[in-house]
Amino acid sequence: MRRQIGLDGVSAGYANRSVLSQLTARVPAFTTTAVVGPNGSGKSTLLGVLAGVIPVTAGTVEHRTDRRPAFVAQRSRAADALPMTVRDTVAMGRWERRGLWRRLSRHDRDVVERSMDRLGISALADRQLGELSGGQRQRALVAQGLAQEAELLLLDEPTTGLDAAARCLIGDVLAEVTADGGTVVVATHDLEAARAAGHVLLLQEGHLWGEGAPGETLTDRVVEQVWRLPRRG
Numbered sequence: 001m002r003r004q005i006g007l008d009g010v011s012a013g014y015a016n017r018s019v020l021s022q023l024t025a026r027v028p029a030f031t032t033t034a035v036v037g038p039n040g041s042g043k044s045t046l047l048g049v050l051a052g053v054i055p056v057t058a059g060t061v062e063h064r065t066d067r068r069p070a071f072v073a074q075r076s077r078a079a080d081a082l083p084m085t086v087r088d089t090v091a092m093g094r095w096e097r098r099g100l101w102r103r104l105s106r107h108d109r110d111v112v113e114r115s116m117d118r119l120g121i122s123a124l125a126d127r128q129l130g131e132l133s134g135g136q137r138q139r140a141l142v143a144q145g146l147a148q149e150a151e152l153l154l155l156d157e158p159t160t161g162l163d164a165a166a167r168c169l170i171g172d173v174l175a176e177v178t179a180d181g182g183t184v185v186v187a188t189h190d191l192e193a194a195r196a197a198g199h200v201l202l203l204q205e206g207h208l209w210g211e212g213a214p215g216e217t218l219t220d221r222v223v224e225q226v227w228r229l230p231r232r233g
């Protein structure tokens with residue numbers, strides 16, 4: 001399996017707080033990797049490291065190519081107050097390629113419309129982001145990630161708080177991305193979605209508990225141990 005990213009002995013965290021410790025793992029190319037673990041285990045921090053926005057304090061992160069990844073951060077409240085339409089929000093996904101002040105080309109506009117269509121939000125294109133429901137806003141942010149046409153798409157809990165139909169839609173869209181030759185990394189609390197991924201990274205308290213195929217990594221026993229669930233039956 002080709003490798004999109006290789007992490008070797010990576011430690012990382014925040015100014016006065018070390019979170020990830022000595023992490024050695026890989027993200028295979030052309031499939032979805034689910035990053036799972038209890039609250040506070042370091043999933044968002046790991047995504048930040050993969051996105052290059054959180055520097056490592058030790059170890060190395062090797063990317064297969066130099067292209068910038070697309071990063072859909074956890075639903076941001078800050079953006080809600082900005083007077084931006086859904087279309088503006090998705091169009092921001094083209095800035096990296098287009099440059100901030102250049103007009104969007106016909107192709108850029110097509111990509112923006114197609115991304116909204118894939119997330120089922122075309123009818124919301126002219127609505128202000130701040131007046132949407134949480135789930136609708138989340139779809140707009142995923143559409144923005146998609147519009148970047150990056151070879152690596154990183155998403156932090158994209159389906160948290162979404163209804164079953166929206167979760168299913170986002171799952172289908174991400175499957176299309178990998179079928180088209182993209183690589184997806186998604187931090188999630190949805191173990192059912194993680195079991196459908198191609199690869200799993202399981203974190204606990206900033207350490208890698210395990211990685212590999214979901215069936216082998218997320219056994220009932222491991223889930224009980226890592227999440228400290230009481231034994232059933």
Ligand SMILES: Nc1ncnc2c1ncn2[C@@H]1O[C@H](COP(=O)(O)OP(=O)(O)OP(=O)(O)O)[C@@H](O)[C@H]1O
Nearest residue numbers: 014015017019037038039040041042043044045046
């Ligand atoms: N900006 C920050 N500054 C300092 N500490 C932080 C910051 N962000 C997160 N942390 C701490 O880092 C640790 C890991 O947090 P992180 O958000 O990576 O976990 P997570 O697995 O994504 O959690 P959750 O499932 O709750 O979203 C936590 O103890 C958290 O308190």
